[in-house]
Amino acid sequence: MIRVVVADDEALVRAGIKMVLQPASDIEVVAEAANGREAVAAATAHRPDVVLMDVRMPAMDGLAALRELKRRTSPSKVVMLTTFDIDDYVHSALVEGAAGFLLKDTPPRQLTDAVRRVAAGDAMLSPEVTQRLVEAYIRRTPRTALAARHRLAVLTDRERAVAFEVAEGKSNAQIGRALGMTETTVKAHVSRTLTKLGLENRVQIALLVRDTDL
Template identity: 60%
Template sequence: MIRVLVVDDEALVRSGLRMILETADDIVVVGEARDGEEAVGAAARLRPHVVLMDVRMPGTDGLTAAARVLATADPPKLVMLTTFDLDEYVHEALRLGAVGFLLKDTPPRDLTAAVRTVAAGQAMLSPSVTRRLIDAFVDKAPSRSESARRRLASLTGREEDVIRALARGLSNAEIGRDLRLSEATVKAHVSRVLAKLGLTNRVQAAILVHDADL
C-alpha cells in the first residue's frame, strides 16, 4: 500500500483529497495536517511514502515545511499542491528536492496516477505544465546560467543527450526510443548523471538544463 500524508489548511480540500485517494485499492491516507508544523511532525511519526503539501498555509508554510521534511533521513516523496498564481513557490520547492506538483483541481484519475508515479520513484515532469513553470520562474541571471553550464560541462556527449531528453519530460522508455538505447541503459545513464551532478531527482536535473538555456 502507498501511504500518503495530506497537508492543507482547508478541511474541505483535505477531505476531498482523502476521498479521491482512498477509492484506489493500493493507496491509503495515513494522516492529515493543517499546516507546515503539523506536517513535519506527522511525516516523522507516520512515515508516509508520499506527502501532498499545500504551498501557502498559515504559520509554517509549505515551502518551509518541505525543506524540513526533505532534510530528514530517507524522506518521503514530496509533491506540492498549488494553483497557478503560486507557481513561483512551487519552483523553489522543486529546487529543494520536491518531485513535482499538482494543481488542486487535478482530475481524480490523474491524482491517483500521480501518487503512484512518485511513489514508484519517478518525478512528475508534465511536458505541458511543469516545463512552463520552469521556463517562467527559473532565474535567468548570467551567473546562474554560467554556473549551470559549467556543471553540465562535466557530462559526456551521451549523458548530455540523456539529460536534455529528461528535461523535456520524457520517461526512460521514451528516451530509449529517441536515442536508440535500451531502457536499462537509459536508467543507468540517468543514475550516473544525477550522481555526477550531485542531484537528487529528475526535476532538479531538468531545472539545471533550463538554467543553462540548453
C-alpha cells in the same frame, strides 16, 4: 500499499483529496495536517511514502515544511499542491527537493497516478507547470546572456579575448601562443579580469563567458 499524508489548511480540500484517493486499493491516507508543523509531525510519526503538501499554509508553509523534512532525512517524497502556478514556487520547490508539483485542479485520475509515480521514484509535474517551466527558461536565457555580456563590457578587447580563451580551458601558455602574448602578459590579463569582474578563479570566468551565449 502506498501510505500518504495530506497537508492542507482547508478541511474541504483535505476531504476532497481523500475522496479522490480512497477508491485506489493500493493507496491509503494515513494522516492529515492543517499546516506545515503538523505535516512534519505527521510525516515523522507515520513515515508515509508520499506527502501531498499545500504550498500556502499558516504556522509553517509548505516550502518550509519541505525543507524541515529534508533536514530530517525523511524518506517521504513530497508533492507540492497549489492553486498558484507561480514560477518562483515551482523553482523553490524543486530546488528544495520536491518530487512533484501539481495544481489543485489536477483531474482526480491524474492525482492518483501522480501519487503512484512519485512513490515509485519518478518526478511528477502537471502539464501546466511543465509548460510554465519551459516558458520561464526561454524568458530567462536571453536575460542571462544580456547580463553576462554587460559584465564583460568592462574588459578591454585583449582582456575579453583572453577570457574567451580561458573559457576554452586553455592554459596561459596555450593562450599566449593563440594570441601572440607572453605567459606573463596572459597572467596579468587574467588577474585584471578577475579583479574587474569580482570573480575568484578561472572557472568563474569560463562560466560567465558561457553565459554570454556568444
